[in-house]
Amino acid sequence: MSVEMARNWFLLTSKPHKDDVAEFQLRNQGYDVYRPIAKRLRTQRGKVITKTESLFPRYMFIHLDKGVNDNWAPIRSTTGISSFVRFGLEPARVPDELIASLKAQEALFGERSIDLDRYHTGDKVIITEGPFRGLEAIFQKYDGEERVIVLLEILHKSTKLGLNPGHLYAA
Numbered sequence: 001m002s003v004e005m006a007r008n009w010f011l012l013t014s015k016p017h018k019d020d021v022a023e024f025q026l027r028n029q030g031y032d033v034y035r036p037i038a039k040r041l042r043t044q045r046g047k048v049i050t051k052t053e054s055l056f057p058r059y060m061f062i063h064l065d066k067g068v069n070d071n072w073a074p075i076r077s078t079t080g081i082s083s084f085v086r087f088g089l090e091p092a093r094v095p096d097e098l099i100a101s102l103k104a105q106e107a108l109f110g111e112r113s114i115d116l117d118r119y120h121t122g123d124k125v126i127i128t129e130g131p132f133r134g135l136e137a138i139f140q141k142y143d144g145e146e147r148v149i150v151l152l153e154i155l156h157k158s159t160k161l162g163l164n165p166g167h168l169y170a171a
Contacts, residue, residue, distance in 0.1 A: 006065045007065045010061065010063075011091070012075070012085070013059060020035075022060065022081050032063035032064075034063070035054055035059075037106075038052070038054070040053060118170075119168065120139065123170060124136055125150060128169055129166075137151060147162045147165070149162055
């Protein structure tokens with residue numbers, strides 16, 4: 001069996017809010033690490049911004065062999081790392097297929113991140129509040145100030161309308 005075939009993915013936990021630090025420190029030590037990331041809309045100082053963060057906060061994957069070439073000892077004392085996820089005494093192995101699937105999803109969305117926004121340009125939505133309640137519209141974009149822009153058909157004319165994203169649901 002070759003050394004590459006003996007390698008497995010394992011699951012690590014990081015300390016709270018230290019995912020990026022832990023990943024950086026492990027990479028600096030030469031470890032093969034994978035931390036899936038996602039783009040999410042967050043409110044910051046009253047404005048909606050796109051923020052890149054861990055898809056699974058406090059979890060990341062590390063590709064190691066069972067002691068043939070990789071030294072596991074420094075991992076436990078790496079800044080930001082809490083521990084290996086274990087089932088009994090053994091660290092949890094993660095199937096290669098799962099890692100490949102996560103990487104494929106990231107590749108579909110580009111920029112090495114999975115877009116978790118609720119609505120995307122062209123989506124049909126229903127307005128749930130205000131004078132246009134119950135009408136169907138076409139989602140255009142988030143405008144960065146806790147508002148969305150939708151196209152609404154009024155008297156055979158498309159009209160842009162700014163709304164709170166909480167006042168929509170997918171048609």
